[in-house]
Amino acid sequence: MADTKKEQDKAEEYGTTGHEWDGIREYDTPMPRWWLWTFYATIVWAVIYVILFPAIPLVNGATPGLLGFSTRGQLAEEMQAARDANAEIDSQLVAAELTEISADPELQRYAMAGGAAVFKTYCAQCHGAGAAGVQAAGYPNLLDDDWLWGGDIEAIHQTITHGIRWEADPDTRFSQMPAFGEILEGEEIDALTAHVLAISGQDHDAGLAATGAELYAENCASCHGDAGMGDREQGAPNLTDAIWLYGGSEEEIHETITYSRYGIMPPWQDRLTEAQIRQVSAYVHGLGGGE
Structure with a gap:
């Protein structure tokens, strides 16, 4: 009886929301005052923030706020x-x-640290x-x-x-390799490919490579050198080593000769x-x- 009386008194004091589930009623009790004042304070803070700082998004930026603060600034x-x-x-x-930067330990340390970041x-x-x-x-x-x-x-x-x-x-720095697919016949490009494979120490067709050597001398030696060692003044790569910027397989070399490369x-x-x-x-x- 005491619990029932307490519930009746509470219902009379606060009333209910009208919701009831299986006999369980929801009282319409007020929020704690400390919670309400905290909530009101957050509203006041939000208004002050919107006035003082960038806050409201616009088409090309946001409202600047009276303080003119900017994270970019x-x-x-x-x-x-x-x-x-x-x-x-x-x-x-x-x-x-x-050439003398490395001779100054302080300057070299500064250059290396800054250069790594850059x-x-x-x-x-x-x-x-x-x-x-x-x-x-x-x-x-x-x-x-x-x-x-x-x-x-x-x-x-x-x-x-x-x-x-x-x-x-x-x-x-500027150089441009011709697209030999527009200059040579398909079998000539095959021969050139075989020659490049030969001078780079890869498996190749010896007969095709011999024909390719003549084509190389006529079309490629002026940039890559007679022995294929390249020319840094022209940015022409060394064709005799195993380092390839665009790949050194037969298919990749053939594609390079046919269509050229133009890295920027x-x-x-x-x-x-x-x-x-x-x-x-x-x-x-x-x-x-x-x-």
């Missing part, structure tokens, strides 16, 4: 502070001869996080000693600065500072493949 300030802190050593790096931000997408290239053909490995355009630090610096076959840059690398002089270009040049040169 904060990042820009922090980056500028870092640039200001490194201004002196950046000046030293830019003023130094490229590489991971801008270069790893094509050359891989470890600089060994990526799985897709056409992205060179920077760890070996096989360089199309030269692997000393000055050549690396020029390549990074002006890019490869970037027509908008008048100082870009963008210049970075408009996106990186001279100090950053020197840093990443030193970093790439120091990876093990630089000459």
Whole structure:
């Protein structure tokens, strides 16, 4: 009887919501005051936040807020502070001869550390996080000693600065291999392929390779050299080793001769500072493949 009386008193004090399940009624009791005041405080805080900070999304941005705060602006300030802190050593790096950077331990440490950060931000997408290239053909490995355009630090610096076959840059490295499928007959391309297989030490048809040697001398030696060792002034690869930018199988060599290749690398002089270009040049040169 006591429990029933207590329920009746509670129902009279608060009333019910009118909901009932199997005799169980839901009382219409008020929320705790501490919870209500907390809830009201969050509403006030939200209104103040919307007024002071960027909050409401618009078509081309968001409301700026009275304080004018911006995470992008904060990042820009922090980056500028870092640039200001490194201004002196950046000046030293830019003023130094490229070949003498490694002779200054402090400058070399700074260049390598900064170059690693630049590489991971801008270069790893094509050359891989470890600089060994990526799985897709056409992205060179920077760890070996096989360089199309030269692997000393000055050549690396020029390549990074002006890019490869970037027509908008008048100082870009530029060369173009003809698509011999438009020049030679199919059997001639087969013979050329056999010759390239022969000079690179792979299995080949000796008869076809002999014919291909004559075609090579007429069409390819001016760029790749009489022995197929390549020419870095023209970006012509060495055909006698086992390092292939676009693959060294018979099918891949045949495709390269038929359709040509035209790899492009963008210049970075408009996106990186001279100090950053020197840093990443030193970093790439120091990876093990630089000459």
